[in-house]
Amino acid sequence: MTRFDVIVVGAGSAGCAIAARLSEDPAVRVLLLEAGGSPRALPIRVPAAWPFASAMPRFGWGFQTEPEVATGGRRLDMPRGRLLGGTSSINGMMYTRGHAADYDGWAVDGLEGWSYREVLPYFRRSESNWRGEGAFHGGSGPVHVVRNAVSQPLYARMIAGGNALGYGETDDFNGAVQEGFGTPDFTITSRGERESGATGYLGTAKGRSNLTIWTQTRALRVLHAEGRAQGVEVLRDGTRTIVGAGEVVLSGGAFNSPQLLMLSGIGPAEALRNHGIEVAADLPAVGRNLHDHPMVVMGFAAARPLGFESRLRFDRLAGAALRWMAGGGGLLSEAPLAAQGFVRVQDESTRPDTQLQLTTGSPNSRPWFPGVRKPNPDTFLVTALQLQPYGRGEVSLRSADPLAGPAIRLGLLEDARDRRFAHDMIAFVRRFFATDPVRELVAEELFPGAAVTAPEALDGFLAQTFLTGQHPVGSCAMGADPASSVVDAALLVHGIDGLRVADASVMPRIVSGNTSAPAMMIGEKCADMILGRESARPEPTSAATFEGENA
Numbered sequence: 001m002t003r004f005d006v007i008v009v010g011a012g013s014a015g016c017a018i019a020a021r022l023s024e025d026p027a028v029r030v031l032l033l034e035a036g037g038s039p040r041a042l043p044i045r046v047p048a049a050w051p052f053a054s055a056m057p058r059f060g061w062g063f064q065t066e067p068e069v070a071t072g073g074r075r076l077d078m079p080r081g082r083l084l085g086g087t088s089s090i091n092g093m094m095y096t097r098g099h100a101a102d103y104d105g106w107a108v109d110g111l112e113g114w115s116y117r118e119v120l121p122y123f124r125r126s127e128s129n130w131r132g133e134g135a136f137h138g139g140s141g142p143v144h145v146v147r148n149a150v151s152q153p154l155y156a157r158m159i160a161g162g163n164a165l166g167y168g169e170t171d172d173f174n175g176a177v178q179e180g181f182g183t184p185d186f187t188i189t190s191r192g193e194r195e196s197g198a199t200g201y202l203g204t205a206k207g208r209s210n211l212t213i214w215t216q217t218r219a220l221r222v223l224h225a226e227g228r229a230q231g232v233e234v235l236r237d238g239t240r241t242i243v244g245a246g247e248v249v250l251s252g253g254a255f256n257s258p259q260l261l262m263l264s265g266i267g268p269a270e271a272l273r274n275h276g277i278e279v280a281a282d283l284p285a286v287g288r289n290l291h292d293h294p295m296v297v298m299g300f301a302a303a304r305p306l307g308f309e310s311r312l313r314f315d316r317l318a319g320a321a322l323r324w325m326a327g328g329g330g331l332l333s334e335a336p337l338a339a340q341g342f343v344r345v346q347d348e349s350t351r352p353d354t355q356l357q358l359t360t361g362s363p364n365s366r367p368w369f370p371g372v373r374k375p376n377p378d379t380f381l382v383t384a385l386q387l388q389p390y391g392r393g394e395v396s397l398r399s400a401d402p403l404a405g406p407a408i409r410l411g412l413l414e415d416a417r418d419r420r421f422a423h424d425m426i427a428f429v430r431r432f433f434a435t436d437p438v439r440e441l442v443a444e445e446l447f448p449g450a451a452v453t454a455p456e457a458l459d460g461f462l463a464q465t466f467l468t469g470q471h472p473v474g475s476c477a478m479g480a481d482p483a484s485s486v487v488d489a490a491l492l493v494h495g496i497d498g499l500r501v502a503d504a505s506v507m508p509r510i511v512s513g514n515t516s517a518p519a520m521m522i523g524e525k526c527a528d529m530i531l532g533r534e535s536a537r538p539e540p541t542s543a544a545t546f547e548g549e550n551a
Contacts, residue, residue, distance in 0.1 A: 003244035004031040004212070006530060007232050008251055009219045009260065012086020013516045014503040015251030016197035017126065017523030020142065020204075022530060023211035031243060032213045033234060036083035044089050045193045046324065047186070048332045054079040054090040063255055063408060070413035072463040078408060079470060080253055084215065085196030087253065088187070088516050091470070092335065093194060095145045095185040097123055097174045097518060098511030099351055099387075106508055110480050111489045113525075122524040123174075123517065126200075129185070136175045143200035143520065145185045149334045151307060151360075155183065158339035158358055160437035167343060178512070179352045181341040187516070192328025197520060220402040222248055222264040222499060224280060229499035235403075247498045247530060249491075251523065254472035254505040258287040258395045259406040261476065261486070266496060275400040281495035285486050287395040289477045291510055292410060293355070293385040293469035294418055296425050296462070299362060299446035300433055302378035306441075308336055308360040309378050314369040336361045338380070342512075345384075345428040346421065352512060354425055355385040355469075356432075380433075380442065384425040385469045387512040391415040395475045412466055422466070423458050471515040476505035490529050491522075502526035 011034035019032040043053040067073040081087040100116035107115035124138035133139035162181030170180030187195040218235040231244040267286035320331040342352035362379040393411040448461040479485025482494035
């Protein structure tokens with residue numbers, strides 16, 4: 001039987017970080033398993049193509065939710081990457097860590113080592129930020145982080161609109177103050193290509209003799225005996241194979257990690273027995289606590305050309321493609337984001353409760369050329385994400401077949417507080433577009449439409465259109481109590497030695513922002529814990545002061 005010191009299941013944001021950092025020690029033999037293949041296809045590499053990449057079946061798992069009760073029985077697509085880099089190879093590349101209070105809240109709940117001061121060094125270690133080395137950022141890490149190009153006249157209007165509502169300009173959403181309007185950072189290389197966990201962490205690491213990477217390999221179950229993980233059964237080249245390990249780390253994400261635990265006999269005992277699975281550890285929290293950022297999408301017709309649709313003229317797109325292939329830069333290396341805001345839509349909130357993304361362009365944007373196809377009218381597309389939702393869902397087994405996908409239920413809008421919050425987000429967006437600096441740019445509200453104001457009408461709109469930010473977390477939550485959590489603060493599964501979970505599923509509560517950068521941080525920290533390294537030194541108070549401490 002082939003044997004490794006550590007098997008990492010899943011080559012996503014966290015898994016790539018773990019495998020790369022562990023293999024820096026030549027004495028540690030690491031196997032990284034990935035169900036998908038290479039991330040070198042053009043739709044993956046070109047930043048502007050990310051909406052197409054995330055929708056392509058060959059790059060994803062094809063997950064859908066069960067019919068959501070409060071959204072008219074709709075099944076929501078939940079794109080998750082099935083290739084090296086995982087979802088970091090198909091997502092929108094936004095680099096956002098969340099708020100310091102997110103992590104401090106975990107620490108207050110007893111998760112020692114997870115306060116923001118204690119995780120900040122892992123964020124810094126992971127990145128090579130365009131700002132260079134500093135109190136909040138790293139300058140020599142594996143993942144390149146750049147500033148997004150913006151249309152300055154339009155950006156200035158967005159900032160002025162925020163000013164009119166009492167918000168200042170924030171030049172770094174991952175710095176001292178998250179609240180305000182500005183432009184976010186993105187994980188894009190200096191050549192203008194997507195940077196993912198695979199390109200960042202594995203670019204150098206894959207050449208190490210002690211790191212083995214198996215793609216197109218499906219993990220079927222974790223093998224364990226007498227309360228300790230022994231290895232993984234995999235399906236590779238059509239053959240079931242057992243691979244031994246001193247330690248196993250699950251990094252499959254919020255859907256795959258709990259499913260693999262349950263297939264391995266670790267989870268809610270009654271549910272496992274109903275599927276004929278022998279119970280190794282009765283952990284009722286496996287698959288529970290699933291949540292995501294609820295998202296409202298609104299559209300506004302522009303009163304005058306904004307410049308985005310004109311750039312989609314076929315000959316201009318062809319020129320942009322040639323420029324990208326010749327060395328990067330230009331339209332294909334950018335995101336069509338006018339601005340981003342972290343704001344408070346409810347008076348009782350003590351920190352930002354909503355993330356706004358203001359985009360030029362619409363789902364109907366497409367190439368055009370005079371005499372062949374007319375351009376679409378310029379449009380503002382606004383997404384508003386509730387940063388700290390109340391509702392919870394779950395991941396459960398459909399069957400004991402490891403090749404069958406899990407059942408996913410988000411429970412969107414089932415909590416009345418989330419419905420009220422969605423109404424408040426819509427009201428805030430309307431106030432923003434009614435400010436003097438922004439109002440003259442807008443011809444009309446396209447959806448839900450200015451006449452849709454009654455609570456019942458808003459609920460109808462939400463039932464038809466409500467989505468999530470595609471940031472699922474929480475289904476293998478950290479905690480001290482095995483009755484309500486899956487892993488402890490060291491990411492070790494309760495009751496099973498030598499088995500850890502390290503990905504976004506371990507977050508007990510979702511962070512206030514995108515989740516790829518936090519997943520990389522979790523991977524960095526997990527590698528240190530496996531190697532028995534002293535935790536990275538927390539930042540001293542004098543080096544980094546956070547919003548909420550003195551702001």
